[in-house]
Amino acid sequence: MSASIFDISGKVVAITGAAGGIGLAVCKQLGTSGATIVMSDINESALMAGKAELEKLGAKVDTFVCDTSIEKSVISYFDYISKKYGQADILVNNAAAGIHTPPQDTTLEEWNRVLTISLTGYFLCAREFSKLLLTAKKPGVVVNIASIAGSSAIGRGNFAYSTAKGGVIQFTRELAIEWAKSKIRVNAIQPCSVNTPGWRHWVETEGEKAKPLMDLLLRGIPLGRVAEPEDIAAAVHFLASDAAAMITGSILPVDGGNLAYNAGGTLGDY
Numbered sequence: 001m002s003a004s005i006f007d008i009s010g011k012v013v014a015i016t017g018a019a020g021g022i023g024l025a026v027c028k029q030l031g032t033s034g035a036t037i038v039m040s041d042i043n044e045s046a047l048m049a050g051k052a053e054l055e056k057l058g059a060k061v062d063t064f065v066c067d068t069s070i071e072k073s074v075i076s077y078f079d080y081i082s083k084k085y086g087q088a089d090i091l092v093n094n095a096a097a098g099i100h101t102p103p104q105d106t107t108l109e110e111w112n113r114v115l116t117i118s119l120t121g122y123f124l125c126a127r128e129f130s131k132l133l134l135t136a137k138k139p140g141v142v143v144n145i146a147s148i149a150g151s152s153a154i155g156r157g158n159f160a161y162s163t164a165k166g167g168v169i170q171f172t173r174e175l176a177i178e179w180a181k182s183k184i185r186v187n188a189i190q191p192c193s194v195n196t197p198g199w200r201h202w203v204e205t206e207g208e209k210a211k212p213l214m215d216l217l218l219r220g221i222p223l224g225r226v227a228e229p230e231d232i233a234a235a236v237h238f239l240a241s242d243a244a245a246m247i248t249g250s251i252l253p254v255d256g257g258n259l260a261y262n263a264g265g266t267l268g269d270y
C-alpha cells in the first residue's frame, strides 16, 4: 500500500458549517491535500475569513452562503456546484445546532430548530449531492459529522441535539445501503468534546462550574484529553479517500475511547 491511497487531489468538496471549528479544520486538511473546497456557511463574514485563511495555505477555495435549514438555500448551493464543477465528489455534512435545555422546558420551536439544522439539513444536502452524482453516474463520498451523543445519552439538556445525532447515525446506514450500488459511500464520525471556539465558549459560560465540568468530561475519555478539530479532520480525510474504499455505513468514534468506556468504571481508582 502506498500513500497515494489517501490522495484526494482534484476532488471537489461540498461542506456545510465550513467557517468555524471542525468545519474549517476539515477545509484546511482537504484543501491542503489538493481538493477544491466549496465552503458553505450561514455566516458570510466568517466564511470570507475562512476562505482567506485557506488561500494563504495555497488551497483552492470557493464559497457559497447557505443556510442548511432552508431547502431553497441548499438547492441553490448544489445548483452553483453543478454549474461550476459538474458535481461534488465529497460531501461533508457538518453544520449543526444544539441547545442546553431540560426536556420538560424545551419549546416546540427550539426542538424543531435543532432537528431542522442538525438532521433535516443533512438530508437536504445529501439528497442534492446524490442527484448530481447519480445523473453523472459518478462515485462519491458522504461524511456525516455526528457525535458520541448519537449513541450515548449525555444529559445536561442536550436531548434534542442527541436525538438529531442519533438520527444522523441511522440516516448514515440507510443512505449507505441505498447508494452502495451507485458507489456512493456514506459514513459518519462521532467526536467526543472537540476543542473548538464554540465548545470553549460553552465551557467558559459555566463560570465556576467550568472546572468540575472539564474534570467530568475528561474522566470519560480514556486517552485523557478532548479532541482537537484536526483529529476530526484527519478522520474525514481517511473516510473521503480510497484508503476507505471498502468502508460504507460505518460509524467511526473519534473520541479517545469515550464510547468504549463503561460509565460504571473500568479504569482508574475507585
Ligand SMILES: NC(=O)c1ccc[n+]([C@@H]2O[C@H](COP(=O)([O-])OP(=O)(O)OC[C@H]3O[C@@H](n4cnc5c(N)ncnc54)[C@H](O)[C@@H]3O)[C@@H](O)[C@H]2O)c1
Pocket: 016, 017, 018, 019, 020, 021, 022, 023, 040, 041, 042, 043, 046, 066, 067, 068, 069, 093, 094, 095, 096, 097, 117, 145, 146, 147, 148, 190, 191, 192, 193, 194, 195, 196, 197, 198, 199
Ligand atoms: N465541538 C464539539 O465539541 C463537537 C462534539 C461532537 C460533535 N460535534 C459536531 O461537529 C460539527 C461541527 O461542530 P463545531 O463545534 O465545529 O461547530 P461550530 O458551532 O463551531 O461551527 C458550526 C458552523 O456551522 C455554521 N452554521 C450554523 N447553523 C448553520 C446553518 N443553518 N446553515 C449553515 N451553517 C450553519 C456556523 O455559522 C458555524 O460556522 C457539528 O455537527 C457538531 O454537532 C461537535
